[in-house]
Amino acid sequence: MSVVKMRxxxxxxxxxxxxxxxxxxxKSEFIHLKxxxxxxxxxxxxxxxxxxxxxxxGEEIAHIESTISFLEQFNENKALVENFFPARVETDEKEFExxxxxxxxxxxxxxxxxxxxxxxxxxxxxxxxHNDIALLTPFKNLSWSPxxxxxxxxxxxLFLKGPKEKHDSLINKLSEIDATCAxxxxxxxxxxxxxxxxxxxxxxxxxxxxxEEGFETVNLSLCDKLPSNAIDSDxxxxxxxxxxxxxxxxxxxxxxxxxxxxxxxxxxxxxxxQREKAKxxxxxxxxxxxxxxxxxxxxxxxxxxxLQSDFPSTHIENIDPDKxxxxxxEIKNPALVRPFQGITKLFGLxxxxxxxxxxxxxxxFFVFFGLCxxxxxxxxxxxxxxxxxxxxxxxxxxxxxxxxxxxxxxxATIFWGIVTGGWFGIEIAKLPQVLKMLIxxxxxxxxxKLFILALSFGVVHILLGIGVEMYEQLRSRNFxxxxxxxxxxxIILPGVILWIISKQGFLSPQFNQTALFIMLAGxxxxxxxxxxxxxxxxxxxxxxxLGGFIWKSKDFLGNILSYSRLMALGLATSIxxxxxxxxxxxALEQLPYLxxxxxxxxxxxxxxxxxAINTLGAFVHTTRLQFVEFFxxxxxGGGEAFQPLSQxxxxxxxxxxxxxxxxxxxxxxxxxxxxxxxx
Amino acid sequence: MELGLGLSIAGxxxxxxxxxxxxxxxxxxxxxxxxxxxxxxxxxxxxxxxxVALPGTQGIYGLVVAFLVMQKIGIIGGTVPEISAYQGLQMxxxxxxxxxxxxxxxxxxGKVSAAxxxxxxxxxxxxxxxxxxxxLVETYALFGLxxxxxxxxxxxx
Numbered sequence: 001m002s003v004v005k006m007r008x009x010x011x012x013x014x015x016x017x018x019x020x021x022x023x024x025x026x027k028s029e030f031i032h033l034k035x036x037x038x039x040x041x042x043x044x045x046x047x048x049x050x051x052x053x054x055x056x057x058g059e060e061i062a063h064i065e066s067t068i069s070f071l072e073q074f075n076e077n078k079a080l081v082e083n084f085f086p087a088r089v090e091t092d093e094k095e096f097e098x099x100x101x102x103x104x105x106x107x108x109x110x111x112x113x114x115x116x117x118x119x120x121x122x123x124x125x126x127x128x129x130h131n132d133i134a135l136l137t138p139f140k141n142l143s144w145s146p147x148x149x150x151x152x153x154x155x156x157x158l159f160l161k162g163p164k165e166k167h168d169s170l171i172n173k174l175s176e177i178d179a180t181c182a183x184x185x186x187x188x189x190x191x192x193x194x195x196x197x198x199x200x201x202x203x204x205x206x207x208x209x210x211x212e213e214g215f216e217t218v219n220l221s222l223c224d225k226l227p228s229n230a231i232d233s234d235x236x237x238x239x240x241x242x243x244x245x246x247x248x249x250x251x252x253x254x255x256x257x258x259x260x261x262x263x264x265x266x267x268x269x270x271x272x273x274q275r276e277k278a279k280x281x282x283x284x285x286x287x288x289x290x291x292x293x294x295x296x297x298x299x300x301x302x303x304x305x306x307l308q309s310d311f312p313s314t315h316i317e318n319i320d321p322d323k324x325x326x327x328x329x330e331i332k333n334p335a336l337v338r339p340f341q342g343i344t345k346l347f348g349l350x351x352x353x354x355x356x357x358x359x360x361x362x363x364x365f366f367v368f369f370g371l372c373x374x375x376x377x378x379x380x381x382x383x384x385x386x387x388x389x390x391x392x393x394x395x396x397x398x399x400x401x402x403x404x405x406x407x408x409x410x411x412a413t414i415f416w417g418i419v420t421g422g423w424f425g426i427e428i429a430k431l432p433q434v435l436k437m438l439i440x441x442x443x444x445x446x447x448x449k450l451f452i453l454a455l456s457f458g459v460v461h462i463l464l465g466i467g468v469e470m471y472e473q474l475r476s477r478n479f480x481x482x483x484x485x486x487x488x489x490x491i492i493l494p495g496v497i498l499w500i501i502s503k504q505g506f507l508s509p510q511f512n513q514t515a516l517f518i519m520l521a522g523x524x525x526x527x528x529x530x531x532x533x534x535x536x537x538x539x540x541x542x543x544x545x546l547g548g549f550i551w552k553s554k555d556f557l558g559n560i561l562s563y564s565r566l567m568a569l570g571l572a573t574s575i576x577x578x579x580x581x582x583x584x585x586x587a588l589e590q591l592p593y594l595x596x597x598x599x600x601x602x603x604x605x606x607x608x609x610x611x612a613i614n615t616l617g618a619f620v621h622t623t624r625l626q627f628v629e630f631f632x633x634x635x636x637g638g639g640e641a642f643q644p645l646s647q648x649x650x651x652x653x654x655x656x657x658x659x660x661x662x663x664x665x666x667x668x669x670x671x672x673x674x675x676x677x678x679x
Numbered sequence: 680m681e682l683g684l685g686l687s688i689a690g691x692x693x694x695x696x697x698x699x700x701x702x703x704x705x706x707x708x709x710x711x712x713x714x715x716x717x718x719x720x721x722x723x724x725x726x727x728x729x730x731v732a733l734p735g736t737q738g739i740y741g742l743v744v745a746f747l748v749m750q751k752i753g754i755i756g757g758t759v760p761e762i763s764a765y766q767g768l769q770m771x772x773x774x775x776x777x778x779x780x781x782x783x784x785x786x787x788x789g790k791v792s793a794a795x796x797x798x799x800x801x802x803x804x805x806x807x808x809x810x811x812x813x814x815l816v817e818t819y820a821l822f823g824l825x826x827x828x829x830x831x832x833x834x835x836x
Contacts, residue, residue: 568825576743
């Protein structure tokens with residue numbers, strides 16, 4: 001439960017060792033590189049010149065990536081989950097390096113691209129032919145080829161197409177024009193097609209008439225066959241093109257086997273690109289280079305040892321941060337809290353000097369999540385589904401932590417399920433005696449109890465929030481503030497709650513007095529401490545503190561009531577579960593034989609749906625309670641994340657946990673050497 | 680008695696119908712936006728699905744309240760008790776919080792979700808944050824649900 005301490009270091013090394021050192025730093029994930037402020041270095045050093053290398057690598061990555069995504073489209077054995085999670089490939093270092101060294105990916109990329117191009121050309125042709133067929137179909141009964149309808153010196157002939165209901169009026173009007181001959185060729189559901197011959201001198205009249213009636217000319221002058229023959233040959237062509245396309249598809253499917261290898265090569269280039277980008281933070285003199293950045297304090301010795309053994313002529317020194325510069329933030333927690341780090345990160349890392357709230361988030365998230373589902377059966381299903389997903393879906397470290405969050409959530413759900421008697425929504429009256437004995441709160445009979453439980457969690461959560469705020473104030477030595485604005489709240493609020501409880505008659509009336517006394521004590525502390533606040537007039541400080549308390553009181557009330565959602569969500573889950581069972585029961589009763597199947601279907605699909613939608617609800621609402629209600633008291637976030645230069649992959653997941661000190665057998669450098677013409 | 684029963688049923692029916700209408704509109708808005716992104720980036724289906732599904736919960740809350748009403752008036756498994764017109768009115772009004780908050784909040788949650796869809800199109804990493812924003816709207820439907828449940832719980836038939 002802490003923010004990792006950071007140190008800023010500067011490393012000066014020989015230029016010829018630059019490549020190797022950067023590779024070493026990338027593998028070991030030690031350093032978060034920082035550029036140099038203008039004027040902090042001597043004139044000997046100048047910024048790193050970006051070369052065309054970076055662009056070239058970027059292009060290569062884009063090529064491979066588009067190849068992979070094209071191949072992906074043809075992957076028929078895709079598991080359902082892969083629609084939700086991007087495909088990845090699991091590999092270890094050995095396999096990765098072997099692949100990168102031996103696999104001639106360029107050939108595959110070229111093949112795939114060729115096929116892609118061919119397919120798109122074929123598709124284009126096919127759509128052209130379809131258009132042709134559509135054009136010719138109305139004229140398919142013509143017993144001569146349309147290109148014979150030529151114009152003579154004095155006459156013209158046109159093929160026409162227009163709305164069916166207009167063709168009578170068109171023919172009537174045409175017949176009024178001298179020496180014009182119109183013949184119906186075909187009429188279908190929507191359109192009528194005609195052949196028209198007329199004197200050229202009537203050109204204008206005819207074209208305006210056609211416009212009026214909504215008829216268009218159809219250009220068939222290119223068709224030198226009988227239309228029916230032309231359609232047949234088009235169809236044949238389409239068939240053969242489809243055949244060809246099918247063959248290409250089959251070829252692509254064969255190439256699909258190289259997808260994993262392409263992914264590895266892609267990531268190999270990606271790692272190189274990341275190294276190139278890292279170089280932008282470097283400065284160089286004629287013979288040396290210098291870099292600086294943040295490292296974990298605990299890593300310091302390891303870094304010195306590693307770098308100085310591999311690069312003896314390297315100089316490493318501790319330096320001070322630039323003016324106004326804060327160290328990047330990394331949070332570190334014990335294994336049980338780690339899944340909840342993700343929640344903190346979602347909000348934003350703590351800024352420098354802030355507490356890492358993950359440790360506080362953990363227990364409450366756990367409890368709240370379970371309270372939103374409250375069903376033993378659902379808890380087990382959630383755990384089973386998560387375990388299944390962990391097996392099926394390849395994810396990185398953060399993804400695994402995310403899954404663990406749901407495993408823990410499942411456990412909490414089981415706990416609350418036992419307490420509230422939720423077993424797949426089975427009515428409590430029908431549960432076996434043993435399970436009934438375990439029930440502490442029956443939600444539907446004892447609504448108020450559940451409500452108060454939810455609000456009590458809210459009170460504890462908020463008091464903890466104020467407590468952490470107080471701790472932060474104390475840590476930054478604002479004692480008076482801590483006493484006036486936090487400690488006093490921590491005393492008054494429980495007093496108020498005690499007062500409410502005893503007023504409601506849950507406690508003997510003498511507690512009334514005690515509660516009042518507690519509240520007064522808190523108020524006393526507030527008044528006394530606010531007089532000691534730094535700055536400003538003491539009286540003004542007092543007014544600010546009192547006003548602040550009144551202002552915040554409405555927030556307390558709203559915040560605490562907000563926790564009633566825990567009850568509502570839990571109740572919604574169990575009631576919907578109940579409804580599903582009732583529906584299944586009706587199906588079972590009303591339908592003989594088939595009813596069993598239908599009931600089973602309703603139960604399985606219904607409960608799965610209920611689990612899915614309510615797990616989503618449990619997650620987001622629990623998260624919201626942390627962000628809006630809890631964090632608002634003490635946590636702002638917004639720290640810059642510690643992002644050491646590392647191998648950030650897009651596709652590959654390493655099978656064995658990478659040991660940071662493993663020295664790379666230098667395939668990478670070999671290949672780099674080959675590309676850049678050797679070093 | 681007849682009127683009381685009718686009013687109670689009207690309450691339950693409004694809870695399901697109004698909240699459900701809200702959800703339908705909300706999902707419609709979000710779904711339309713999501714389809715647009717899907718045509719460009721089918722890989723984001725999982726994330727989009729979650730955003731589109733968010734405004735669906737109000738309909739469920741409506742159903743929860745309707746179920747409580749049904750249980751109370753003995754429509755499912757039980758005997759129908761005597762319900763006076765006044766009691767019927769009580770039932771009807773008890774259902775209104777979830778019916779109205781469900782209707783309005785789902786529509787607006789749909790809009791926020793649709794905006795969230797736009798966010799994931801550009802910034803896939805901000806997915807969860809935009810989900811949280813959409814959830815802020817839902818809070819009020821949840822409060823409506825809490826109020827309706829308590830009202831119903833308090834009515835004695």
